[in-house]
Amino acid sequence: MKRSGIIAILIILVLVLPATADGLRRLTDREDLLGWEAVGRLDLDGRGFCTGTLIAPDLVLTAAHCVYDGNIRDLRPADKIMFRAGLRDGVAIAERRGLQIAAHPDYDPEQPPSVENIRYDVALIRLSEPITSRDADPFVIHSGQNAGNQISVASYGVNRAEALSRQRKCTLLAERNEVIAFDCNVTFGSSGAPVFVRVGGRGRILSLVSAGGNFDGKKVGFGMVLPQRIAELKAQLRRNPVTAPDRRIKRLAPGAGRNSTGARFVRPGGG
Template sequence: MTRIFLCVVLFFSVLASSLQAQNSGKRRLTDRDDLYGWEAVGRLDIGNQGFCTGTLIAQDTVLTAAHCALDKKTGKPYAPGEVTFRAGLSDGEALADRKVIQIAVHPDFVANAPVSIPRIRIDVALMRLEEPIPYSIADPFALHNGRVPDGEISVASYGRGRADAITRQRSCRILQRAEGIISFNCDVTFGSSGSAILARSGPRWQILSVTSAMSTDGRYKVGYGMELAGIVAELKAILRRDAPRPVATIRRLQPGSAKSGSGAKFISSGGS
């Protein structure tokens, strides 16, 4: 850690000791009624290596932390199919399972670098799914834009000791928001990495930040995330630029027939 980051951690750890206990307002979302409105939150299963939390921001796009998206051994994004997004996972059953086929992270993010303020600012990843998840199953969250006047936020995540269902903390608080970093007193833990920090906008919550790191004084935790607008726009551009191209296949058709045969050859994008 840099000296600046250590100072930030120590300052907020002391501040957190005066805050309300962090287990207040937490609820485990298990049945369909509990999950209503939170179906877009899912567990990202990374092979046999563990899991993080991700959130749909489009039918085929998951927002999470960059350190959840890179293989620590190679420093590169996980290969297509290595990560599975399990929307609304509860007690072994997901509303939808989708393989991740493309990952975008900031080019300056280094998988095994120590935690620092510059690293937290870019600890964001977008993951493209093999197939969109219909709105009838999960309604993606929008990004929050602007201030949060009362500082009230919420988090819904998986984590150590609560890996089998979403745990939602209904209300926690922003501690400070400056220099591209947002610190908060939500109860995050291992596995909560990548979870969306949510701020209310009208009747629904929107994504303010993504959980990147935490500190603790042994009793209270302080979480850290980043401002999203700029980096998410960059990552969307990377997804578009590097999107997998559909594979062209050859199909033989007989004239005047839909049956395969020895007639003219047609190129069909994506197969048929």
């Protein structure tokens, strides 16, 4: 693998990187999607979308710039973010709203794209309810030895927002200072998409799509090394726990309440 300095014009993919279609395959049929259900579209309260991936039944991994409300330091309300696992032509394997967001504290949404910002462009979204592995099996983060320079990407994007598209083969071009460059096909909405290496029988997440620009005269994507960033974000979630609302249904006994008629009512939300 070529290892050299990464000198680039960096542009956040949510905004400007032009789309192409080379090497992409639309996962149209249910059989095509088998094994990729944990990758989904993150709908951002009607203000666009990113790509996210389950790494635990209740944890979605994505880019930090996806969870900020524009170029300001305010996080989007977690419950306004909807994760739609395996979305295909309007039908998702499962849908869950966000409950809690942890964006890496060293990512600065007010700063333009840079190598430094890409390194920390990582966020975790805790879901309001888990998605069982029966519906979508979470992916594992790659750690340890480099698995070579052949990688793949699964993502949503402009002009392909209604179904997951997969590029089975692309190349890891360079790595330096925990930032990597790759020639995978990414576009608007691909931010947060998982970059996979093949280990054993299933892909593991090597990086996330963060930004796009030019490297050695080619249009490329940029991502970050993940294990340490994810460990830091999980610690952040543990330090600031959020309790999911009690969604159990409670039954009122006959005669309960001052003006009861004796009928039994079911009150949603347990309130």
